[in-house]
Amino acid sequence: MTHLRPAVRAPLGLPVWIYLPALIGGAFVIAPLAAMLATVQWSQFWELVTSESSVAALKLSVKTAAMSTLLCILFGVPMAAVLARSHFRGLSVLRSLILLPLVLPPVVGGIALLYTFGRKGLIGEQLEVLGIQIAFSTTAVVLAQTFVALPFLVVSLEGALRTAGTRYEAVASTLGARPTTVLRRVTLPLVLPGLVSGAVLAFARALGEFGATLTFAGSLQGVTRTLPLEIYLQRETDPDAAVALSLVLVVVAVVIVVAVRGRGSAGSL
Template identity: 45%
Template sequence: MTRTTPTPSGVLAANRVLPIVAGVAALLILLPVVALALRAPWRDAAGLLTSPGVLDAAKLSLIVSTGAAVLSLLIGFPVAWTLARVEFPGRSVLRTVVLMPMVLPPIVGGVALLAAFGRNGLLGGVLASVGISLPFTTAGAVVAVTFVSCPFMILSLESGLNGLDRRFERAAETLGAGGWTVIRRIVLPALAPALRAGIALTWARALGEFGATVAFAGSHPHQTRTLPLAIYDALSTDLDAAVMLGLLLVAISLAVLLVLGGRMLTR
């Protein structure tokens, strides 16, 4: 077999130039985080971080983002399976619809949720008649955050499903396994890396969600004021607190990325 190799000098030149750009990019990303750390009132850190408002917001953030990650998983797997495995005419339409929240400005998503599920929204009456009211509740915050972060789960699972060697599923079928057994015992274990990546991405996106939450669920202490909302609130009143909260978010996000996204980082 013959192969055309690019001239070595061309490759070497690109290999010298592009890493420089990559290095500059990494510095530009790192700079604001470092600035944040330098600006932080470390002396008051303990007091700021243990104030009731901060602890509340942190707890709420963990609840909302974890709830959104779980909900995204429950919705995301069926959607990803349908996109990856079922052939039907509207497949690209479905993909466009479920990925739309990714490109939609989050605040628009929040307003749209309000129009649909708000008290005077399209389905607000129906929900109220069965005793459900989403806006300005923690459940509402979970819905808003899920709306924005679920596409990350769907994308991750769909690419995971497309990467599976389906012969193993066929082997399981010849051993007598029906569809659900194949999914439970063959597909899900094989999908573990994609599941981990999906959860990490979804959870991280959920943790930082601001626009949709503030529009749909408002910023109520103990109910919907998650860390990002608390930061926004603090920006106008107590900049030191805002910076400390910001660093707290950075730390949590990095931890998630390192714990769950290990495979993504090292591949």
């Protein structure tokens, strides 16, 4: 009698040499983090990260990153839906322009925002007449973070929309549901994991934003000096504090990456 053995997944046949560059690449990423951990003054860590300027920068970073994430959701969901479900001439050009902040140096984005919302900017000059000043304010921080973080949510959600397909939406439409109802009751629940992942990535990008914020909002403690700016300033005056604050950002980034990867793995089961 032949006994059936359980199917065993065969190991992937990778060439032996490929492990060496993979190991070097992994070490290249991990070694700087390990070096930073070795440099942290653990006996003074709590004191360094709870100074007045550090706490103010952390609170401002979390607050502005949360606000920019809300803006990314507000505008990014419709943008992703249009990109994923529409078909018109120039769509590829539009997608490229929307995703442009992903490849632009953040400083360039800050300059673009300054010439748009600054006192002499395209829109800022009109707002100045109304007594509204955006540049070098907390609002400028939120706009700078939104500018660089929005594409992350759009890319994540557009991919989820394309993967989900349109069959359930088509069924709902044939049953008489209006487009808004289909979007709210069918489309968004289907792509909720992608939306959450995109929002988390957008928050992480906003939290770590530096170049556009410095160029467009400046560095005023309690108003525009976020945690990355505080780290940059502390690097010149107190390197130990800079390393400690950097570790805080690293921990936040690790938590976010693990959360996103965990959600992605759960969604793939």
